[in-house]
Amino acid sequence: MLGFDALSKRSRVARRLVLNAAAKINLALEVLGKRDDGYHEVATVMQAVDLSDRLVIEDAEGLELRVSAPDLPSDGRNLVVRAAHALREATAVSRGARITLDKRIPVAAGLGGGSADAAAALVGLSRLWGLRWPAARLAELAVTLGTDVPFFLRGGAALGTGRGERIEPVAGTALALVLVNPGVGASTLAIYGGVTPAMYSDGSHVRQMVAALRSRDPARVGASLFNALERVAATAYRQVAQMEAALLAAGALGAAMSGSGLTVFGVARSFDHARQIRARVARGSWACWAVRAIRGPAIRMTRDP
Numbered sequence: 001m002l003g004f005d006a007l008s009k010r011s012r013v014a015r016r017l018v019l020n021a022a023a024k025i026n027l028a029l030e031v032l033g034k035r036d037d038g039y040h041e042v043a044t045v046m047q048a049v050d051l052s053d054r055l056v057i058e059d060a061e062g063l064e065l066r067v068s069a070p071d072l073p074s075d076g077r078n079l080v081v082r083a084a085h086a087l088r089e090a091t092a093v094s095r096g097a098r099i100t101l102d103k104r105i106p107v108a109a110g111l112g113g114g115s116a117d118a119a120a121a122l123v124g125l126s127r128l129w130g131l132r133w134p135a136a137r138l139a140e141l142a143v144t145l146g147t148d149v150p151f152f153l154r155g156g157a158a159l160g161t162g163r164g165e166r167i168e169p170v171a172g173t174a175l176a177l178v179l180v181n182p183g184v185g186a187s188t189l190a191i192y193g194g195v196t197p198a199m200y201s202d203g204s205h206v207r208q209m210v211a212a213l214r215s216r217d218p219a220r221v222g223a224s225l226f227n228a229l230e231r232v233a234a235t236a237y238r239q240v241a242q243m244e245a246a247l248l249a250a251g252a253l254g255a256a257m258s259g260s261g262l263t264v265f266g267v268a269r270s271f272d273h274a275r276q277i278r279a280r281v282a283r284g285s286w287a288c289w290a291v292r293a294i295r296g297p298a299i300r301m302t303r304d305p
């Protein structure tokens, strides 16, 4: 799986890389309490899924980003640019890159798209610039860019603790899922702002999900879904309950919101089943995808243009 389609014969350095950056869902997300630093202490089971943004990274003098989504900034507010600057500042590299970001993951949707892009930029630019950093060093830089970025450097299924940035891999299984997004974004900050101590729990949902994944039984995974933020989001956005009800009525084994929303997902028995559910649920302004859980890395280099 070579990540570049042109090599400098002299330096054997990658000149052009194409990367897929996969989204994540939270199969379980618990808020355990509030920390002294103002953040919430969470426990979550994250799963990479095959709905991906595409990044093309080419050698260039300066740093330049082009983004396909018209409403996303391409300056220092974009996490890709922030990742590039952070990596350059942490090394003696003076080279640049021309990055083209083709957005497919909906923005501010609880699918971690910005964090996935940041992780892809770190992986791709490390390769382009010939850095040979150990994974742990890249992960340390990743966490300065966002809580979810370290997860995307690993992928698969993982347990996240702390603010969600402390990642340990857990046994995953071959899940098929349906994602439904209402076309309306939610602010992570606003959703966490609505959490009250009555919504705190003790980590038992996450433990149950880890056991369900180990059992490899999609029905058990479907029955173990949990998201403490769902009540907050559902109060402000009636689409959350509507999307979940539609998924369950279409045959999903369980449904829940991902992260701080508003994307909702359902668990299917198989990928064919996921496609059937997707066809039944698709309507109006909702965007729907049948996807598979990714068991390997969330960031993949590809030869495809």
Ligand code: ATP
Binding pocket: 072, 073, 077, 078, 079, 080, 106, 107, 108, 109, 110, 111, 112, 113, 114, 115, 117, 118, 148, 188, 259, 260, 261
């Ligand atoms: P999380 O689950 O990590 O909270 P999310 O899926 O809810 O993330 P993102 O799509 O990552 O949300 O976007 C969150 C914010 O980050 C948006 O307001 C967006 O403007 C900003 N952002 C910066 N760079 C990017 C990027 N490359 N892709 C998407 N959003 C980005």
